[in-house]
Amino acid sequence: MSEEQDKGQKEEEAARQVVEPLPEQIAEALGDRVSEGGVLDGVVHITVPAEELADALRIVGFEIENSYSHLSDLCGVDRADCIEVVYHLFRPMSDEAVVVRVKLPRGNPQVPTATELWDTANWAEREAAEMYGVTFTGHPDPRPLLLPEDIQGHPMRKDWEYPEEHPYLSREPLHEDFPDVVGRVRVEAPPGREEEIEE
Amino acid sequence: MPVVRNGGRRDACPTTNSMETQTALPTEELLINMGPQHPSTHGVLRLVLTLDGERVVEAVPHIGYLHSSMEKIAEASTYQQYVPYADRYDYLNAMGNEFAYVRAVEKLCGIEVTPRCEYIRVIMAEMNRIASHLVYFGCLGLDSGAWTPFLYCFREREVVLQLFEDTSGQRLLYHYLRIGGLRNDLPAHFCDKLAEFLDYFPDRIKEYDDLLTYNVIFRNRLEGTGQLSQELCRRYSISGPNVRGSGIPYDVRRVVGYSIYPQLEFDIPTQEEGDAFARHLVRVEEMRQSVRILKQCLEKLPEGEINVKVPRKLKPVVGEVFERLESPRGELGCYLVSDGSEKPWRLHWRAPSFYNLQVLPELVRGAYVADIVIILGSIDIVLPDIDR
Amino acid sequence: MARAKKAITSTIAEAVVSIIKGHWVTLVNFWRPTVCERYPHKDKSLDYKPGPGYKGDFALITDKEKGRLRCIACQTCERSCPNGCIRVVPEGKGKERYPAEFYIDVGLCMNCGICVEVCPVDALTMTPDYECSVHDPRDLVRNIEQLTERGLEFDEVSRVK
Ligand code: SF4
Ligand code: SF4
Numbered sequence: 001m002s003e004e005q006d007k008g009q010k011e012e013e014a015a016r017q018v019v020e021p022l023p024e025q026i027a028e029a030l031g032d033r034v035s036e037g038g039v040l041d042g043v044v045h046i047t048v049p050a051e052e053l054a055d056a057l058r059i060v061g062f063e064i065e066n067s068y069s070h071l072s073d074l075c076g077v078d079r080a081d082c083i084e085v086v087y088h089l090f091r092p093m094s095d096e097a098v099v100v101r102v103k104l105p106r107g108n109p110q111v112p113t114a115t116e117l118w119d120t121a122n123w124a125e126r127e128a129a130e131m132y133g134v135t136f137t138g139h140p141d142p143r144p145l146l147l148p149e150d151i152q153g154h155p156m157r158k159d160w161e162y163p164e165e166h167p168y169l170s171r172e173p174l175h176e177d178f179p180d181v182v183g184r185v186r187v188e189a190p191p192g193r194e195e196e197i198e199e
Numbered sequence: 200m201p202v203v204r205n206g207g208r209r210d211a212c213p214t215t216n217s218m219e220t221q222t223a224l225p226t227e228e229l230l231i232n233m234g235p236q237h238p239s240t241h242g243v244l245r246l247v248l249t250l251d252g253e254r255v256v257e258a259v260p261h262i263g264y265l266h267s268s269m270e271k272i273a274e275a276s277t278y279q280q281y282v283p284y285a286d287r288y289d290y291l292n293a294m295g296n297e298f299a300y301v302r303a304v305e306k307l308c309g310i311e312v313t314p315r316c317e318y319i320r321v322i323m324a325e326m327n328r329i330a331s332h333l334v335y336f337g338c339l340g341l342d343s344g345a346w347t348p349f350l351y352c353f354r355e356r357e358v359v360l361q362l363f364e365d366t367s368g369q370r371l372l373y374h375y376l377r378i379g380g381l382r383n384d385l386p387a388h389f390c391d392k393l394a395e396f397l398d399y400f401p402d403r404i405k406e407y408d409d410l411l412t413y414n415v416i417f418r419n420r421l422e423g424t425g426q427l428s429q430e431l432c433r434r435y436s437i438s439g440p441n442v443r444g445s446g447i448p449y450d451v452r453r454v455v456g457y458s459i460y461p462q463l464e465f466d467i468p469t470q471e472e473g474d475a476f477a478r479h480l481v482r483v484e485e486m487r488q489s490v491r492i493l494k495q496c497l498e499k500l501p502e503g504e505i506n507v508k509v510p511r512k513l514k515p516v517v518g519e520v521f522e523r524l525e526s527p528r529g530e531l532g533c534y535l536v537s538d539g540s541e542k543p544w545r546l547h548w549r550a551p552s553f554y555n556l557q558v559l560p561e562l563v564r565g566a567y568v569a570d571i572v573i574i575l576g577s578i579d580i581v582l583p584d585i586d587r
Numbered sequence: 588m589a590r591a592k593k594a595i596t597s598t599i600a601e602a603v604v605s606i607i608k609g610h611w612v613t614l615v616n617f618w619r620p621t622v623c624e625r626y627p628h629k630d631k632s633l634d635y636k637p638g639p640g641y642k643g644d645f646a647l648i649t650d651k652e653k654g655r656l657r658c659i660a661c662q663t664c665e666r667s668c669p670n671g672c673i674r675v676v677p678e679g680k681g682k683e684r685y686p687a688e689f690y691i692d693v694g695l696c697m698n699c700g701i702c703v704e705v706c707p708v709d710a711l712t713m714t715p716d717y718e719c720s721v722h723d724p725r726d727l728v729r730n731i732e733q734l735t736e737r738g739l740e741f742d743e744v745s746r747v748k
Contacts, residue, residue: 283699
């Protein structure tokens with residue numbers, strides 16, 4: 001039963017993976033800037049190298065006819081072997097989408113910012129930067145956005161580990177029957193910082 | 200507005216009138232913190248304001264006080280386990296969030312739900328839209344100094360919440376939608392109660408209008424405040440009632456036409472002016488449209504099964520989807536990446552408030568301090584939605 | 588698009604009309620029934636009980652014929668809970684398997700109801716009790732005695748009808 005299911009699933013997977021070539025308009029406009037591309041389920045997927053990203057976004061977003069000028073979302077994805085930044089572009093007032101992605105090395109990921117094209121990208125890039133450690137070169141305001149200043153590392157990466165010690169989080173279980181339920185906010189002050197809390 | 204900075208001091212203040220005596224007086228910019236615990240920031244939002252007298256020169260929002268790692272939690276829980284978490288970040292639109300997440304998973308797995316289930320989901324989403332807009336309406340009244348509409352709005356909202364409670368067992372964070380179906384069918388009295396509510400609710404909206412919307416003080420406060428141009432909307436990817444208040448009829452329900460919305464008749468209300476009052480009118484009209492949608496849904500509600508069979512160990516194929524929905528606050532997106540295992544590899548919320556709040560510094564520049572509260576109320580944000 | 592400026596006379600006229608209308612609305616509402624409840628000062632008939640299917644505090648259902656808990660200590664609920672707030676300590680083998688200990692940390696629970704749904708023998712239920720507040724967070728951990736006692740009034744899992 002389970003084997004059959006597996007087989008069925010694989011077939012289905014194969015059926016879904018049919019990639020059609022890029023629409024002519026986009027392929028022509030982008031030329032050889034695209035390193036990978038195709039249409040999957042009616043959505044255009046484009047992968048570009050980091051150097052070409054600014055150009056590619058400008059062309060797809062503004063220069064081609066009927067351009068995809070609505071930047072709906074921008075986020076980072078940890079693909080284990082690389083860090084990806086994904087841009088979801090839509091034609092305004094329609095459901096036609098282009099997904100532009102750029103693959104970056106885990107070591108020192110750097111991409112040019114998209115804030116010149118869309119102000120939308122400002123906070124989204126700040127979020128991706130602190131969560132995945134991506135540097136957006138040329139970003140006007142590269143402060144961390146959501147996380148506290150003293151956090152170590154980039155928590156949305158798959159290899160990030162929960163810190164062993166934290167001044168405000170207790171590792172002691174609240175109840176003896178829930179030994180692995182830890183990390184609640186400390187009620188009392190952490191050792192050595194009592195005065196700080198009292199203030 | 201031209202700003203001449205001189206090491207934090209300015210000799211000439213462009214906003215006061217240019218009489219010589221006033222120009223000679225040295226004035227200084229003032230830096231004040233609005234929030235995080237401010238009653239009218241609708242949550243924990245901190246605005247650092249640079250003021251020139253009563254006028255705002257610069258506003259810098261600081262967010263993240265309610266960050267709850269919703270996206271990291273998704274990577275540690277199975278597809279089914281994450282549904283209740285989806286409620287928890289935009290709590291005023293819990294059903295809508297579940298709807299977005301569940302739709303994304305179903306698209307990834309190729310699950311088709313039954314027609315009755317689709318109808319009930321849309322009923323829930325629209326009821327949630329009414330409940331959310333009622334909170335907006337009441338809170339904007341509060342922000343502008345009117346207490347009474349708030350109480351009336353919550354009285355009507357209570358009816359909706361009671362229906363939610365009877366159906367899902369909870370009043371705010373429902374966990375009612377399941378992958379491939381629903382928790383249970385509607386309770387026996389649901390349709391009658393809802394029909395009764397829909398009968399008298401449009402009259403109540405008219406009452407609110409008489410009480411608040413067409414009150415001259417309220418109107419004068421809102422008209423011309425927080426002017427949002429179409430250019431700004433485009434640059435900041437504004438969505439929802441905010442963009443419709445600026446004359447762009449962008450509604451994901453129409454544009455994408457997901458679920459059963461193409462079969463339903465409703466209008467997309469728009470206003471041309473782009474100020475706080477225009478956005479307010481759009482939201483009020485949207486409640487009426489939701490009533491219209493709900494009435495059609497109740498009429499057409501088919502009988503039949505609500506659940507399709509879904510394996511308990513749900514393993515979608517490798518792939519990704521980006522599913523967009525119209526939440527009361529705008530375009531809600533759920534980006535889901537699967538690696539073929541039981542747990543999502545990556546989940547990202549395109550939170551409407553997150554992108555709508557970004558435009559705030561532009562809107563409040565040059566406005567009075569008192570208007571910040573109105574502008575913030577009129578773009579209708581929910582802070583957990585921003586911080587996630 | 589900016590709005591056109593209005594003449595002061597028409598503003599005054601509008602103001603008078605809107606004040607009258609507003610007062611009329613409040614007057615109408617003055618005669619409508621009160622909906623507020625003075626919770627928790629239950630002075631009138633205000634002991635509100637939610638309907639069946641409400642996701643409140645937990646209970647373990649006793650099989651009255653066999654005189655034992657229905658629970659077979661399969662630990663499915665423990666594994667399915669998103670927050671990890673259930674602990675079941677099984678005892679016995681085969682048909683005789685029963686829970687020696689059963690803890691639910693209500694303080695950690697988010698009342699999602701997954702544990703109730705996954706139970707293969709419908710042994711766990713959520714009840715319409717919603718008043719769970721205590722003074723010490725340690726008291727929020729329900730043990731098997733409390734769960735059994737609350738479950739005595741239930742023959743079946745509480746479901747929406
Ligand atoms: S309550 Fe149900 S799921 Fe939990 S251990 Fe007992 S029988 Fe198993
Ligand atoms: S209701 Fe949800 S969170 Fe609470 S114990 Fe059951 S599964 Fe866990």
